[in-house]
Amino acid sequence: MRNTPEILIVEDDPQIRRFLRATLAAEGYRFHEAETAEEAISQAAARQPDLILLDLGLPDLDGLEVIRRVRATSSTPIVVLSARGREQDKIDALDSGADDFVGKPFGVGELLARMRASLRRAATIGEGGTATVFCTAGVEVDLDKRTVRKEGAEVHLTPIEFHLLQVLIRHAGKVITQRQLLVEVWGPQHSDQAQYLRVYMAQLRRKLETHAARPQFLLTEPGVGYRLLEV
């Protein structure tokens, strides 16, 4: 395990590249740069970076293509940079295998937080060990015993609610699209019945959140999906 993670920046705009460079250097990350999709694919294969920061709008190929090519050979976390308001792009990227996205324009704080989360997740999977107990915002989930406690008091969840929570915990910190959730919990044939998912999410929030309308960790990314926040 290297101490300082190596990042591949895939971005065609020189100004943004410059600012990313400065930010990553200040955080102590090592980095490489790619301006085109082709360069990105070859560098990803050659250097095996710990994380890829990918801009979707590239001059030669669609950024989605880069995700698919990289995913074909490796599970390197990919964080996508995309313009706000283009929800379908985000969904496509996530469904193609991206781990997370940051909407442009973005603040450095948000970007670094997403990168850290992705790196951490990759590291846990890499270790092979999965924590059996997950804690956040006063909620404690024991995945082995299938118990959930909120502020110490046991909360009863239906099998589907628990399954849903389980999937969210597995992807904790990153966005998971509605389609991915539906496929994992209900099976591929139900991938277009998002309203059921929303109803279950609402129930889950009412059981686990203090204020369902001001959620602390079961967050909604409108138009894209859900994110379980590790607090």
Add this chain to the structure above:
Amino acid sequence: MVEPARPDPDQLLARVTEEARKQERGKLKIFFGASPGVGKTYAMLEAARRQRSAGRDVVAGIVETHSRSETAALLEGVDLLPSRKAELRGIEIGEFDLDGALLRRPALILVDELAHTNAPGSRHRKRWQDVLELMEAGIDVYTTLNVQHLEGVNDIVAQVTGVVVRETIPDSILDQADEIELVDLPVDELLQRLEEGKVYVAGQAELAKRNFFRPGNLIALRELALRRTADRVDAQMRLYRGDHSIQSTWPVTERLMVSIGPSPFAPRLIRAAKRMADRSGAAWVVVFVDTPQHSGASAQVKERMFSALRLAGDMGAETVTLTGSDVAETLLLYARSRNVSRIVTGKYTGPWWRRVLRGSILDHLLANSGDIEIVAISGDPDTGSPAREPSAPVRPQRWGDYGQALAVITLATGLCIFFRQTLSPVNLAMIFLLGVVIIATRASRRVALFASVLSVASFDFFCVPPYGTLAVDDSEYLITFAVMLVVGLSISSLTGRIRQQAAHAVGGEARTQALYRLTRELAGETLVFDVARKATGIMREVFGSLVVIFLPDQNGKISFWRRTTDQLSVPQTEEGIAQWVFDHGKKAGRGMDTLPGASALYLPLQGSQKTLAVIAIPAEGTELPASPEQQHLLELFASQTGLAIERVQTTAAVRDAQLQVETEQMRSSLLSAVSHDLRTPLATITGAASSLLIQGGQMSAETRSQLLESIAQEADRLSRLVNNLLEMTRLESGAVELKRDWHPLEEVVGAALTRLDGLLKGRAISTNIPEDLPLLSVDDVLLEQLFLNLLENATRYTPPGTPIRIAARAQNDGVMIEIADSGPGFAPGEEKLIWEKFYRGKGQGARGTGLGLAICRAIAQAHGGSIHAENRAEGGAMIRLWLPLGGKPPEAPPLAQHA
């Protein structure tokens, strides 16, 4: 009657526009002669050569050299337009190729024989129409014409020479000519040329030729030609004088009125009047008075009437159809209203007794004309006294009517035989008269006549001694017979007339009704196509024939696809005809002078400025427009429809213009707002960044971080503005398609609150969203945007730390959401203004983009919802947002048991 005056400004203006029109049009020069053989073609070619050597592009459209070498020699070096092959009675002949000429577009074209009649299948029936089209296309034309072909002198020529000339042209063509060159040859020389065989006369037998070229004829024709030319020179002189006010006299325009009836003598009357009008330079009106009697006239008579009016129109007269039951009275009334100084009418040609009984129109005119001159012109001896046309019965005659008459008279006879011992014969006669009256009121005039005669006969036979014979003892009974007959006939004639008048009135009423209905129904339409379609339907009902309206596209192209009926009832090949009619604004097709071979009649639908569409009346199942009144009504319909279409177009244009003005206003206000809002943060960013770059080394850490902070803040503001602008543009352009799906309101509100976590810090946010609130079919991304904007706005205009409440409840098939704050509330009147673009609240720290709430409203409206603002009674502002459920919410999840 002569008043010293300056040139009438209206007349001057009319002439200026006339001249302006002439400048764009090609010029027409006519080589005018008295008879064939005077050398018109030769003179034309010589003139053409001069033009050619002056460098003009001269083309010989069609020139008859009659294989004479000296004429042919002049043609050398002149471009010859290939002639168009046409077929006349099975023989192939060369016709003038109008389309070829229009395509070639020379500066000057030579078209011989102006009075020529084109072969069937040509676009126009007559060559002069070709010439007019050439001129309209801006091409100058040289042409030749003999005096006997002029419509106005046609009957004089026939009188003088005994030869009826069939190929005539309207005199107005001569008047339209820019130049007339008289080609004159003394009669002796012409005769000599004839002897030498230098004169070619087409299609005339040797004998006819001899007859025509008699010195007497030629002298008369020469005089006609010279006089016609002199008339024109005179007119030019008058014009010149008027122009330059050389003498301060300007003749008060005289107006001449011609009254025509349905007699075959009408054309002669029209020609005579035309000559009279020309000589005195008067304007002339041809008037036909449509009386109840005429409505029963046969189709043949109507057609004659129609063509007489058309002839008058062609000769430059104003034509008017008046309706009235008394011809003389109607004429005089109209004459007075138009300041007519002279009325021209025909002499009475009917039977003497009718004149004695009713008096002729002429007598009435003379008796009541006052200071209006009356001119009577005698009937034409050649055509004989105009035969009285049998007037078509109002009701078709049926043999049954005769049977009924017979039955009534038989009944009367029976009664008389029964009472002849008790009643005096005078009273018996009354019974017969009663019978005649009964018959006259029901049957036609003829049947009534039959009944009158029959009743006199049977009265004599059965009721007048000696009974059983027609002989009469007492000759006094002859008076009874005569009176019976006269009374019977009078009654039958009177009732017949009353019936005709009633029918006429009904017809007029129906026409008025139809027109009223058209105007009323078209008034409600707002689309050109709907107007045309409705008009088509009404015309079809009124005229009982198929009618199609073709509309042009934006480029003025007529396509049969843009029509108002489902079925195309004219051949697709006639699209070009419709296009021609549209382009030229003239009628064409069946029954017209232009393209008479077409299967349908095409009329332009005129607006006040231009042609708007084309009406086609296919031949199938109709003889429309048969009569002048039908034709008149059709034209009324067309003009009403035209007006309606124009109204719709004008309304649309006004609306477009208004929209454009509004858009323009919006754009400029947007531009000024946006440029200000974009520049301010940019100025801060540029200034702070460059200052850091250049002087950063000398700055304290605190100053540096202050500058950096303002860069970050202003960049954030800029980003918000750009986002809002993009969002607004997207919403307004209609490019946003709602991605509706069923969402719990709680989730959308929750997402917005999470995103604004930083901004809401330190405020008490209470949410009251019931768990059982139905799902909403909404676009969650847009709805989140709406809440973001509302909440952002609330934080901007309320003091920090004050609470914000969000509550929702089901209401009216939807959900009512209330967002309340405890700030200062809205200034009076602001509740509505805040939803407008670029309106900024007057509260402190007003640094928004002025778009946020406008976006909220656009999003709410896109969802079919509504949004309002108000001040709360307990202080603070409240926004009420109502959103419809957007359909039937889905069932509870059926998948609960699945896992």
